[in-house]
Amino acid sequence: MKKLLGHSIIAHGLGLIIAMSYMLLTSPFDFGKLPNTVENSVLICLIGYLISANIIPRITRYLLVERKYYILPVMTTVYAVIMAVILLTRIDYSRPVLIHGFFISFLIFYGLSFFLKEKRKLKLAAINNFNIDDLQANKNIQVQALVDFDRLPSEVHDGLVVDLHKKLSVEQAKFVADCSINNIPVFHSESIREMVEGKVQTSHLSENAIGSLQPNPIYKGLKRVWESILIIATFPITIPVMLLTAILIKIENPGPAMFIQERIGQGGKPFRIFKFRSMTVRLQNAKSKFATEEQSRVTRVGKVIRKVRIDELPQFFNVLRGEMSLIGPRPEQESFVKQFEEEIPFYGYRHMVKPGITGWAQTVQGYADDTESTTEKLAHDLYYIKHLSFWLDMNIVIKTIKTMLTGFGAK
Structure with a gap:
């Protein structure tokens, strides 16, 4: 590990030199007379580089992860935060330098992901x-x-x-x-x-090992705070999207735009989950089925909002009410929970944390629609509970964005 650390420090040291040289060479200034806008921008880009270099390894330390796919999302997020700080503090900056800085930093990180691949094994x-x-x-x-x-x-x-x-x-x-x-x-x-494998081996799990699955209590509190802030901050974008979605659902098919159903949450307590309706209205007292068994009822609007996960947006209000988290095991219907608790050992332990809009099992495995795949899903859920951390959550956020773009796991 020391050798790897040494290689990383040397590589990033060279990367910083290359990035700074490139930004200075591509900046419009007279030699010896560096404007404040260029100085500030070069410094900002170097700070962004160092922050990204620190975050990427933390998010991608899981062995199921390909680091190269996380570089652009992490850098985009870091630079978005930096730009917000610049606008709030009114720091003078050069737009071309920031653009060049982002571009060269991305190329350096992407190149290092290949150069250090063998060293990182x-x-x-x-x-x-x-x-x-x-x-x-x-x-x-x-x-x-x-x-x-x-x-x-x-x-x-x-x-x-x-x-x-x-x-x-x-x-x-x-x-x-x-x-x-x-x-x-x-x-x-x-x-x-x-x-x-990114999962807990439930076949080897014993009652004595359950104590190791307890999530970090400090982070559980911080998680509620940062998730709520993130949801409120995105309301200017998500609320118009939700309003438009509701209108399109009503235009296409008779019935309510919202679908409200009772699910099982943290501690086995029931709560009402909010979703946009993506199917035709089901008859009253109809038996609960997996989503894969009800594909014929999915509407045209429903197919689109399911693929990009817009149907889950109303659950932001479940998160603000404290019933759910952005990230956690997906909540199931009570009838399925009772069935799985009888068929799958330790199934109830997935209710140790709040259920989530997205989760580790969803992004790694995809959708579960029978007892066998749900057993596999449980193993991934318990891994998430055991390793619950900010960096694992960020990993899931990036995987979820990939899911939204590819449709993997959407039913």
Whole structure:
């Protein structure tokens, strides 16, 4: 990890030099007479570069993530915040310098994502008392099975992987101890598999392990604050979109524009969820079905708003009311919850946090429409609860934007 850090610092140091040189060379000024607008803009771009360089690794530390796809969204967000600060503080700036700074910084980050790709691989050694095929199949991990336990091998770069629940020989146990003494991280095989697959292995979960799923209580409070601020800040855009959507729904098909349904929320408590109606009106007392079973009822407007997730926008008010979060496990109907609690062990633990408009399971797996896929979905939901953090939430936000553009997971 130290070697990787060294490579990153050198690479970004060179990147800053290249970015600054490019901005100065493309700026209209006389040599030795640098205007304040250019000085301010170069400094602002360098700050934006450093902030982006710090954020991108935090969001993309999950092994299911391709870093190159996150560069543009992160940089766009950072520069949007910077521009807001500039407008509020009325700092003098040069628009061409900022544009050139964004452009060259993006090219540098994109180039480094390829240059440091091999360096960023997690290089692990493994005591072969578990199936290492799943780890070796992941392109972000390099695993070397050990056969010699007499000395610490050079292959142990980033850590040792071993199934700590299985019996070890005397030599293997001593080797694990030697690694720990020499500050080489020792990982349980299930922990690494969890990182690789982005889900908690529910088949190995026990009641004693549930304590590790408790989310960070401090961040849970901060999450409510930043989500509410973000929703209110986007109202000038989202409210007109919601009004237009409601009008189009009413024009196309008779019935209410809104669809209100009872779902199960945090702690197993029911609440009423708001959505734009994307189907024809269903008969009263009709049996609850998965969305995939009701495709014939989807209207033309419904197909569009589902694909880009506009049908979920009214749930912003559920978030402001404290019933939901922007990000979390998707809420299910009570009939489905009762069914899955009987069929899937530990299903109820997904209600430890508030349900979300979007979530880790949705962006990684897509839509679940039966018991088997819901079991898989639960594994992803529990991973989210266990690793709940601002950076994981930002990862999901970017994945959701990709979902909106591609339609993946929309039903």
